[in-house]
Amino acid sequence: MRMNQVQRSLKPPRPKSDLSSIESLIKAMLKKHRSPLMLIRRCVLEKQYQRFRKCLPEVMPYYAIKANPHQGVIKTFIKLGASFDVASANEMKHVLHLGASPSKIIFANTIKSREDIESARRRRVRLMTFDSEPELYKIAKHYPKAKVLVRIKVANEGSVVELSLKFGSDSDQAFFLLHKAKTLGLVPAGISFHVGSQSKNVENYMQALEISANIFKEAKKNGIRLKIMDIGGGFPIQHFDNEIGVNFERMASQIRKQIKTLFDRDVRFIAEPGRFLVGPAGVLVTQVIGRTFRNNKNYYYLNDGIYADFSGMVFDHCKYEFKTLRRGLRYLSALAGPTCDSFDTMSLNTEIPELYLGDVIYVKNIGAYSSASACPNFNGFPPAKIILV
Ligand SMILES: Cc1ncc(COP(=O)(O)O)c(C=O)c1O
Known part of the structure; x- marks a missing residue:
């Protein structure tokens, strides 16, 4: 006994x-x-961040704080070394106030008010997206030498939240816009896209990367060396215990292969995950x-x-x-x-x-x-x- x-x-x-x-x-x-x-379970924030880093080691995550801007969430990601995607000057001030560095922020809203662009300049948040010529004139006027990524319209097939209805230039306009950025004194840094939120369809990423790689080639041939490829957000999570069809690991491994096949070694990859990092x-x-x-x-x-x-x-x-x-x-x-x-x-x-x-x-x-x-x-x-x- x-x-x-x-x-x-x-x-x-x-x-x-x-x-x-x-x-x-x-x-x-x-x-x-x-x-x-x-x-909000801190251990899950950490787990999701590490999962992202492990599955896509070449891609730096810029946490899209619109998904959940709570200061505890942002502080956790700052500690983990994340960068941040902000949609407005207020979001920018918020992450800077909590200790993020301006060099680790992307202003990823293609439409920005004059005041918000000026605010980015004062705070030295230099990287931003755009998708039209009028926006370029505005940026050039209020933030000369800003580094810009052209956001292109890509397939959002099967994504729960469609984002291409409102954003993205036609891909055949992308080189023209990047060239225009250069003539206006801006730094044409690369391309961004968003496949739509909660995208279980990896084909969206595959096609978007292929289209982007062709624009990189066209730019290189014409003397513009693009350096940044922003693959956006959209990475899906499971909302139900028995939900099928969500396999981030498999999706990431296909994206990784595509990146390695299509792009030069010196291209820097970034992403803007929101839901994936904080949802679970x-x-x-x-x-x-x-x-x-x-x-x-x-x-x-x-x-x-x-x-x-x-x-x-x-x-x-x-x-x-x-x-x-x-x-x-x-x-x-x-x-x-x-x-x-x-x-x-x-x-x-x-x-x-x-x-x-x-x-x-x-x-x-x-x-x-x-x-x-x-x-x-x-x-x-x-x-x-x-x-x-
Ligand atoms: C520009 C931009 N980046 C990133 C995100 C985050 O997307 P997700 O939460 O699907 O990863 C969004 C969502 O609307 C967005 O509009």
């Missing part, structure tokens, strides 16, 4: 499954804080504040909704997996937010166990394009408190 006890105590503890460790974390956090809570780190914790039975199903009203941390369901076209801490028989249920608006409904057909007031509904993989686009106080309901854990 004694012997058995000793042997048992020598066994290493069984590793906790991700689910049970998330659920323990939620219970612990709810003892200290009121919901709604957006928990986020866990949104909400609680049931009201319930009823209507339209033949359970209706649960939560203390967070479409106008706040579920805003990604509208702006990011995102679908989420709703989880509960209860187990057992599942019933067809509807989930709605707290505001006085029927639009504030997250699901009309989720299958979950019966819930009671105060019960938790949580969502994993919701760190990107969620709190970032939440209304600050619609109907007086504040968005989730963000906590780095």
Whole structure:
């Protein structure tokens, strides 16, 4: 008997499954804080960053802070050595204030106000994108000698968020625009593209790289040596536990091969991942504040909704997996937010166990394009408190 006890105590503890460790974390956090809570797991931010570096070692990630500009997220990436993609002077000031270096920032919005370009000049953020001739005149006037990347329009086939509807020059205009940049006293540094967000289709990257490599060749033949290839964001994540078709490792290895085949050795590669770096780190914790039975199903009203941390369901076209801490028989249920608006409904057909007031509904993989686009106080309901854990 004694012997058995000793042997048992020598066994290493069984590793906790991700689910049970998330659920323990939620219970612990709810003892200290009121919901709604957006928990951002630092270890997952680190893991995603290292995954990116390992799979695409030649490509420097510039974290697109629009996905989640929380200062804890940015500080974590600064410590890891990341660079940053900003969309406005305000985002630029934010990352600089938190300690990022101006040389590690790209101003990756093809349309910039005069004031924002001047702000970039004052802060020595020299690298920026553009996709039209009028933008070049504006940049040349307000930031002479800026380093510019022409953003080209590429296929966004199958991507959840289409970005080529609004951005990107036709690729046959790219060389003309780079040449124009040079004549205006700017430094034509390279090319950028974006295949659309949550792009599971690696062909988008393959084709975009091929088109870009041809522009690099055309520029070289005509005396312009381009140095930077920006492959944008779009790298996909899993939103559901059993989702298939998302394989970053396989995608990255194909992109890497294409880079090696098509470009000269001295070309510098950068990317602008947002969702991939921060999405998997986020866990949104909400609680049931009201319930009823209507339209033949359970209706649960939560203390967070479409106008706040579920805003990604509208702006990011995102679908989420709703989880509960209860187990057992599942019933067809509807989930709605707290505001006085029927639009504030997250699901009309989720299958979950019966819930009671105060019960938790949580969502994993919701760190990107969620709190970032939440209304600050619609109907007086504040968005989730963000906590780095
Ligand atoms: C210019 C630019 N770069 C990067 C990103 C980040 O994209 P993702 O989150 O899909 O990686 C976006 C997203 O809209 C973007 O517009």
